[in-house]
Amino acid sequence: MADLDGTSRRDEDEVCPICKSSRYLNPDMRFLINPECYHRMCEACIDRLFTSGPNSCPVVGCKKTLRKNRFRTQTFEDISVEREVDIRKRVMGILNRREDEFDSKLDWDNFLEQRETMIMNLVTGTDVAKTEADLRKYEASNLDSIRANKMRETQESSSFLEQQSFEQEQARLRRMAARDEYEREHRDLLASREETLSKLASGRPSDAASIAREGQKILLKKSSARRSEEERLRQKQASLRGEKSKKQSLLATAVADADADAEPSLIKGLKKVSIPEPEKPYDPFGGLEPGRRDYYVLQDHYPSSWLEQARNNATFAAGGFDVKEYYSRTLLEAFAGLGCFIDDEVTKRENAKKASIATKGAAQQAATVRASDDVF
Known part of the structure; x- marks a missing residue:
C-alpha cells in the first residue's frame, strides 16, 4: 500500500495542474516553476498563457502576476527547499556585509543572527510586510555598498579560481623546468667533460690544471646565468601578486567610500568610516616661514655712519654685498633668543635625570633584596 501511495503521489506530481496532461502519456513534457508563487506547470501551458505578456497565475486561489521570463527549471525535488534557497539567496545578496566591516566579533555575530531571522521570517511567513519593507529601505539607502x-565577492571568487589555475600551471612549469634543468646540466657536464678531455689530449701535461680551472669557470658562469633568470621570474611573479592585492585594496576603498555616504539604520555595529585628509603639499622648511618676523619689523634704511660707504659705493654692490641682507641677518641674530626659555629646558632635563637615577636605584635595591633572599 505504501508503494501504491507513493506511486500515485508521484503520478499526481507529474500531472500539469492546468491542462491535466501527464508525463506518463508525454515523456517529453517539461515542468517549470516561477519564483513568485512556485506553482509547477508544463511548458506548453506557459507558452500559451504568458507569451503575449504578464498574466495572473492560472492555479485556483493564486492571484499573483507572472511573467514568462521568470519561469525556470526546478532544482530541488522539495518545492519548500527551492523557495527557501531563493529567499536566502535574495536576502544575502542585499545584506552582504563582511566581517571586516564591523567593530567587533560580537557585532558580526549579531548581524548574522539578524540576517538569519529575516530569512526565517520570509520562509515561515512571519512579519513578511515589515521584513520586506526593511529590506527595501536598506537596499535603497545602501545601494553603492551592496x-x-x-x-x-566576484573579484575574490575569480581571483581564487585564477590563483588555483595559476598554481597548477606553475607547478607543471616547475616540474618541466626541473626536468629540463636536469637534462641541460647533464648535457653541459658531459660536453664540458669531453671538451676538457680533448684539450688534455691535445695539450701539454703542464696545462692540465689551467684547463680544469677553465672548465670549472664555464660551468659556474652558466649556473649563475640560470640563477639570475630564476630570480627575474620570481620578481615578476611578486609584482603580479602586488597588483592583485592593489586591486583588492581599491575595492575595499570603494566599499568604505560607499559607507561614508550611507547611514544604515538596520544594521548595528558597523565601523565608522573616516575619510583621510588630503595630503598637504611638501614643505621643504618643515613649517618654518623664512620671511616671518615675530619680534621686529625690518626697515628699508637704518642710520649708520660706518655703513654709508657700503651703501653708496658701487664697488661693494659689484662684489655681492647687500646692505638690506646685512640688516636682516643682524636683527635676526639680535632677536633669536627671545623664544628660548633656558630655565624651563634645564628644569626638564634635571627632572628627567633624577627620574632615571631613581629608577636605577630601585632596580639595584630590588636586585640586592633578591640576592639576600637567595642566600638565606
Whole structure:
C-alpha cells in the first residue's frame, strides 16, 4: 500500500495542474516553476498563457502576476527547499556585509543572527510586510555598498579560481623546468667533460690544471646565468601578486567610500568610516616661514655712519654685498633668543635625570633584596 501511495503521489506530481496532461502519456513534457508563487506547470501551458505578456497565475486561489521570463527549471525535488534557497539567496545578496566591516566579533555575530531571522521570517511567513519593507529601505539607502561588496565577492571568487589555475600551471612549469634543468646540466657536464678531455689530449701535461680551472669557470658562469633568470621570474611573479592585492585594496576603498555616504539604520555595529585628509603639499622648511618676523619689523634704511660707504659705493654692490641682507641677518641674530626659555629646558632635563637615577636605584635595591633572599 505504501508503494501504491507513493506511486500515485508521484503520478499526481507529474500531472500539469492546468491542462491535466501527464508525463506518463508525454515523456517529453517539461515542468517549470516561477519564483513568485512556485506553482509547477508544463511548458506548453506557459507558452500559451504568458507569451503575449504578464498574466495572473492560472492555479485556483493564486492571484499573483507572472511573467514568462521568470519561469525556470526546478532544482530541488522539495518545492519548500527551492523557495527557501531563493529567499536566502535574495536576502544575502542585499545584506552582504563582511566581517571586516564591523567593530567587533560580537557585532558580526549579531548581524548574522539578524540576517538569519529575516530569512526565517520570509520562509515561515512571519512579519513578511515589515521584513520586506526593511529590506527595501536598506537596499535603497545602501545601494553603492551592496554593489561594491558584490564586486569584491566576484573579484575574490575569480581571483581564487585564477590563483588555483595559476598554481597548477606553475607547478607543471616547475616540474618541466626541473626536468629540463636536469637534462641541460647533464648535457653541459658531459660536453664540458669531453671538451676538457680533448684539450688534455691535445695539450701539454703542464696545462692540465689551467684547463680544469677553465672548465670549472664555464660551468659556474652558466649556473649563475640560470640563477639570475630564476630570480627575474620570481620578481615578476611578486609584482603580479602586488597588483592583485592593489586591486583588492581599491575595492575595499570603494566599499568604505560607499559607507561614508550611507547611514544604515538596520544594521548595528558597523565601523565608522573616516575619510583621510588630503595630503598637504611638501614643505621643504618643515613649517618654518623664512620671511616671518615675530619680534621686529625690518626697515628699508637704518642710520649708520660706518655703513654709508657700503651703501653708496658701487664697488661693494659689484662684489655681492647687500646692505638690506646685512640688516636682516643682524636683527635676526639680535632677536633669536627671545623664544628660548633656558630655565624651563634645564628644569626638564634635571627632572628627567633624577627620574632615571631613581629608577636605577630601585632596580639595584630590588636586585640586592633578591640576592639576600637567595642566600638565606
